[in-house]
Amino acid sequence: MPMPSRNNASPPVLTFAALNAAPHELYRDLRPEFPFVQREDGAFLVLRADDVQSLVSDPRTRQIETELLRMRGIASGPVMELVSNSMLFSNGDTHRRRRQPLSRSFAFRMMEGLRPSVRSLADELVATSLCDGEMRLRDDYAAAIPAITIASILGIPRSDVPLFTSMAYRVSKVLTTSWTQADLPDIEAATSELSAYVAALIDDRRRQPQGDFLSDYVASVDQAGELSAVEAIMQIVSVVLGGTDTTRAAIVIMVGLLLDRRDGLWQVLRDRPALVPAAVLESLRYEPAVASIPRLSVEDICLDDYVIPKGRPVILSTMSGLRDPQIFADPDQFNLLRPVGRWHPVFGGGEHRCLGEALARIEMEEALAALCTSLPRLQTQDQSLRIHGHAGIRQVEELVVRWR
Numbered sequence: 001m002p003m004p005s006r007n008n009a010s011p012p013v014l015t016f017a018a019l020n021a022a023p024h025e026l027y028r029d030l031r032p033e034f035p036f037v038q039r040e041d042g043a044f045l046v047l048r049a050d051d052v053q054s055l056v057s058d059p060r061t062r063q064i065e066t067e068l069l070r071m072r073g074i075a076s077g078p079v080m081e082l083v084s085n086s087m088l089f090s091n092g093d094t095h096r097r098r099r100q101p102l103s104r105s106f107a108f109r110m111m112e113g114l115r116p117s118v119r120s121l122a123d124e125l126v127a128t129s130l131c132d133g134e135m136r137l138r139d140d141y142a143a144a145i146p147a148i149t150i151a152s153i154l155g156i157p158r159s160d161v162p163l164f165t166s167m168a169y170r171v172s173k174v175l176t177t178s179w180t181q182a183d184l185p186d187i188e189a190a191t192s193e194l195s196a197y198v199a200a201l202i203d204d205r206r207r208q209p210q211g212d213f214l215s216d217y218v219a220s221v222d223q224a225g226e227l228s229a230v231e232a233i234m235q236i237v238s239v240v241l242g243g244t245d246t247t248r249a250a251i252v253i254m255v256g257l258l259l260d261r262r263d264g265l266w267q268v269l270r271d272r273p274a275l276v277p278a279a280v281l282e283s284l285r286y287e288p289a290v291a292s293i294p295r296l297s298v299e300d301i302c303l304d305d306y307v308i309p310k311g312r313p314v315i316l317s318t319m320s321g322l323r324d325p326q327i328f329a330d331p332d333q334f335n336l337l338r339p340v341g342r343w344h345p346v347f348g349g350g351e352h353r354c355l356g357e358a359l360a361r362i363e364m365e366e367a368l369a370a371l372c373t374s375l376p377r378l379q380t381q382d383q384s385l386r387i388h389g390h391a392g393i394r395q396v397e398e399l400v401v402r403w404r
């Protein structure tokens with residue numbers, strides 16, 4: 001496809017395979033010359049930090065709604081129902097209506113109250129494996145923390161947590177770029193199951209309010225009368241979706257990066273726990289668990305001398321922006337003392353900025369603090385950290401860690 005451009009040297013068109021093989025290297029090499037590249041599926045990947053930051057909430061873009069699903073030939077079914085009713089994939093008043101009943105509950109101040117229980121969960125998970133001398137960091141630790149935390153926010157009985165966790169991870173695959181047509185039947189089935197499960201929880205709280213998060217949510221939704229029954233369900237499913245795979249990947253990446261360094265930083269964190277929040281933020285910059293933010297161009301967007309035409313999917317590459325030397329000095333260095341500012345770009349910006357940022361940071365901080373404190377000799381078994389993906393939620397392979 002010829003590149004729409006007003007310039008001779010057009011930004012290259014890259015395959016998924018090339019982008020996934022060495023995303024940091026490609027972004028680093030292309031960013032100085034081109035503000036964006038095109039992907040083989042027709043999406044435009046914006047590479048520079050300033051552009052990423054401004055286009056997130058620029059009137060020339062809007063949130064992708066159902067376009068990506070339609071591009072993949074999906075026009076109906078449970079996933080379409082989720083996407084077309086979720087705050088994550090909506091705009092303007094529809095988005096505000098859907099997000100508003102949850103905004104207050106997820107604010108930093110409210111989430112701080114959960115910190116002690118997140119920490120006891122992390123300590124409990126470490127204690128469970130302590131005698132084994134090793135554990136699967138992804139499946140036995142990083143996956144459990146966000147899933148059990150969300151389950152407890154939703155008041156899900158502990159006996160249902162394994163079922164809930166498995167549904168959540170099966171559904172959350174839909175937000176990655178790695179699912180194929182063969183995965184679809186399971187994603188569809190899991191979406192139906194999770195939606196039905198959440199619908200039953202909502203019904204239960206409507207009949208018997210329990211003074212918990214979900215009872216307050218149902219009461220505020222009913223009082224405002226602005227959400228349909230399916231919308232009320234899908235905002236909760238969206239929270240589950242947004243809050244599981246993302247944080248699981250982020251915890252594995254953070255711990256894997258720190259252990260791979262083998263320079264004693266692990267012990268430093270144990271002795272100076274005040275550095276833990278900085279380690280969380282720097283790991284999210286250095287290897288973000290969410291690599292991009294999707295938008296659609298609603299008019300032609302001119303960057304330098306190149307044009308992203310109207311009506312195209314635009315992938316704002318936070319992964320590239322977070323290593324842009326225009327903003328981050330010496331970007332390929334992992335540096336705990338680096339200032340990242342009040343609003344870490346990995347959580348997006350504008351009206352869709354991550355609803356779960358406070359919770360994600362608390363989960364990461366407590367997950368790291370529990371490990372550093374209890375397992376000062378932690379190291380990787382024989383594999384180092386393996387991360388896949390150049391956009392969307394990135395995938396991490398299992399990482400076995402040991403302490404004997």
Ligand code: HEM
Nearest residue numbers: 087088242243246247250290346347348352354355356360
């Ligand atoms: C390290 C972990 C996380 C990262 C990097 C992350 C990143 C993001 C980003 C970049 C967005 C903006 C998407 C856009 O503008 O299109 C977003 C939105 C969202 N996130 Fe997160 N997230 C994380 C954890 C969480 C958690 C723990 C929750 C919930 C408990 C959550 C719930 C959501 C929701 C519901 C939205 C949609 C907000 C809206 O559309 O208004 N996220 N997240």
